[in-house]
Every structure is written in structure tokens, then in C-alpha cells.
Amino acid sequence: MPLDPSAPTTLHIQTPLLLHRRLAAALGKPVWLKMENAQPSGSFKLRGIGLLCQRAVAAGATHLVCPSGGNAGFAAAVAGVALGVQTTVVVPVTTGEAVRRAIADIGAALIVHGAAWDDANGEALRLCSAPGTVYIPPFDHPDIWDGNATVIDEALQQALLSVPGDMPFDVVICSVGGGGLLCGVLEGLHRNGLAHVPVIAVETEGAASYAAALAAGEPVTLAAITSVATSLGARRVAQAAFDWHRRHDIISVVVSDAAAVDACIRFADDLRVLVEPACGAALAVAYGDMPPLRRFSRPLVIVCGGIGCDLATLAALQKKFALPSSIQSPP
Numbered sequence: 175m176p177l178d179p180s181a182p183t184t185l186h187i188q189t190p191l192l193l194h195r196r197l198a199a200a201l202g203k204p205v206w207l208k209m210e211n212a213q214p215s216g217s218f219k220l221r222g223i224g225l226l227c228q229r230a231v232a233a234g235a236t237h238l239v240c241p242s243g244g245n246a247g248f249a250a251a252v253a254g255v256a257l258g259v260q261t262t263v264v265v266p267v268t269t270g271e272a273v274r275r276a277i278a279d280i281g282a283a284l285i286v287h288g289a290a291w292d293d294a295n296g297e298a299l300r301l302c303s304a305p306g307t308v309y310i311p312p313f314d315h316p317d318i319w320d321g322n323a324t325v326i327d328e329a330l331q332q333a334l335l336s337v338p339g340d341m342p343f344d345v346v347i348c349s350v351g352g353g354g355l356l357c358g359v360l361e362g363l364h365r366n367g368l369a370h371v372p373v374i375a376v377e378t379e380g381a382a383s384y385a386a387a388l389a390a391g392e393p394v395t396l397a398a399i400t401s402v403a404t405s406l407g408a409r410r411v412a413q414a415a416f417d418w419h420r421r422h423d424i425i426s427v428v429v430s431d432a433a434a435v436d437a438c439i440r441f442a443d444d445l446r447v448l449v450e451p452a453c454g455a456a457l458a459v460a461y462g463d464m465p466p467l468r469r470f471s472r473p474l475v476i477v478c479g480g481i482g483c484d485l486a487t488l489a490a491l492q493k494k495f496a497l498p499s500s501i502q503s504p505p
């Protein structure tokens with residue numbers, strides 16, 4: 175049944191906050207996991223995109239259009255269907271069959287248009303000239319950051335219940351694509367009086383548009399995305415994500431694709447949960463006990479999830495990077 179868009183309810187759910195016991199034992203410190211893979215959209219994206227869609231419908235939108243062949247499109251589909259409005263996801267031809275099916279199965283209209291995201295985006299913008307039709311961007315919108323910030327509101331509440339009286343985490347580790355999650359995490363820290371808690375912002379080689387922006391002193395457009403972590407493949411980060419580095423201690427880390435995939439494999443073995451390499455990137459910082467993590471004693475990892483990884487895909491990536499298949503201990 176469609177939700178009443180004016181009711182004060184959210185489309186996202188409260189996800190578990192878990193202790194990664196195996197990694198905690200190996201690193202000698204608690205490692206918290208915010209399990210965003212458990213969202214109905216399979217990724218954190220329902221928090222921000224859900225809120226944006228909800229506000230758009232409350233303001234009169236009758237048709238939502240999202241250009242994304244990935245988790246943003248799927249989250250928009252989940253949100254639009256729950257809100258009871260027509261929802262169209264425009265994807266480029268490169269979008270895989272499984273994701274296309276997931277979007278169509280949930281009841282959203284799927285349009286396949288163009289060779290790359292820019293083409294799909296052009297078509298989405300064209301559709302949005304119709305009255306009542308609202309454009310849903312993947313990461314660059316204040317409502318998206320506002321919604322994504324709830325991941326910190328929630329993690330803080332849950333952690334305070336588990337560890338009363340103590341400050342439960344002293345650093346947040348999250349992946350960066352276009353920077354919508356990063357902006358949300360930062361907004362969440364600031365609105366909860368945690369402006370002093372640093373953030374480790376993780377990308378993969380070949381998708382490192384945030385690291386490139388820091389190096390250049392402004393957002394720059396990458397010539398190409400070459401990483402297997404396709405959900406991190408925004409060629410340019412949002413200006414707002416870049417601007418945060420002047421106001422907050424953000425540590426930029428770039429990991430290899432192999433490290434991200436290895437983290438996915440270990441995570442699947444340890445937690446029995448499958449996530450995309452985009453999420454493996456953040457996990458790799460903890461699994462690799464990477465130097466930027468060593469000065470912290472209570473990390474929180476945002477397990478951003480993603481629907482674009484199945485067993486066969488992970489097995490193929492494992493082979494591609496010649497990674498060991500047996501269960502192995504963390505460092």
C-alpha cells in the first residue's frame with residue numbers, strides 16, 4: 175500500500191549495528207559495522223534518495239525520474255513504488271541484466287538509453303520537462319545528504335545503548351563515489367555534536383575523483399573510470415563533498431581493486447553477507463589495518479552494501495585478481 179507522503183515516516187529501515195568480533199580480536203579494538211546492506215534497497219541509498227523522493231511527492235510530484243544503472247536507480251524505484259507514484263529509471267546499455275530485472279520487477283519503468291551514464295542522464299533530463307515530473311540525481315542534492323545523515327543519527331543512538339556512557343566511535347570509515355554518502359556522514363556527525371570525529375574517505379584506484387579533487391584544489395573530471403568498484407564511478411565529486419575538507423578532518427585513502435575485492439570475500443566469509451567492491455573499499459581499510467586507522471581505537475565502518483554483486487561476480491573477481499579462496503584470518 176502506498177505510504178502517505180505527509181506522514182512522518184521514513185522509507186528506510188533501522189539497520190543493525192554489529193561488532194565485527196573477528197576483526198576486533200585481530201586489531202585489538204572494537205570495529206563497528208553499520209549494516210546498510212540490509213536496507214530494502216540493498217544499499218544506504220534509500221536513506222537519502224528516499225527522503226528526496228518523499229519530499230518531492232509531498233510537494234506535488236507525480237512522476238520521478240532517476241538516471242542510474244545502479245543502486246541509486248534501484249533506491250529510487252523502491253522509494254517511488256512505496257510512495258505510489260510513477261517512477262522511471264533511465265539506464266545506459268552497459269547496465270547488467272540482473273539490475274535491470276531488479277528495477278523492473280519492483281514495478282518501476284525501465285528505459286535503456288545511450289552508451290554511458292551521460293546519455294541516460296540527458297534522456298532523464300529531457301523527460302523531466304513534463305509537468306509534475308521531478309529529476310532524482312544519484313548523489314548531488316541537499317535532501318540526499320540530509321537523508322544519508324540518518325545513518326549517523328541511528329548508529330550513535332544504537333552505540334550509546336550498547337556502550338553506555340562511552341563515546342562509541344572515534345572515526346567513521348566510508349566509501350566515496352560522488353560524495354553523497356560522505357556529505358551525509360559529515361552532516362550527521364555535525365548535527366550530533368561529533369564535529370571532532372574524523373572521517374576516512376575511501377575510494378579505489380581508477381575511481382578516485384575525491385582524491386583527485388584534493389590534489390587539484392578543486393573538483394576535477396576524471397577522463398575514465400577503470401575500477402571494478404563501479405558504484406564509486408562518479409567521474410567528478412560533488413562540490414559540496416569537496417568543500418567539507420576545509421571544515422572537517424577528512425582522511426582520503428585510495429585502495430587497490432584487489433584489496434577491495436579481497437575485503438568483500440573475507441566479509442562474506444566472516445559475516446555471511448555479500449557486498450559490492452564499492453563497499454569492500456571501506457572494509458579494506460579495516461581488513462588491511464591500514465596506517466590511517468592505527469591512531470584510532472573505535473572505528474565505525476559504514477557497510478554501504480550494493481545490489482550489483484552476486485556469488486558468480488565475486489568468484490570472477492577473485493580469479494581476476496588471483497586472490498586466495500580459503501577462509502583466512504584477518505591481519
Ligand SMILES: *Cc1c(COP(=O)(O)O)cnc(C)c1O
Nearest residue numbers: 245351352353354355452479480
Ligand atoms: C552509491 C554508492 C556508493 C558511493 O556513494 P556516493 O554517495 O556516490 O559517494 C558506495 N557504495 C555503494 C554500494 C553505493 O551504492
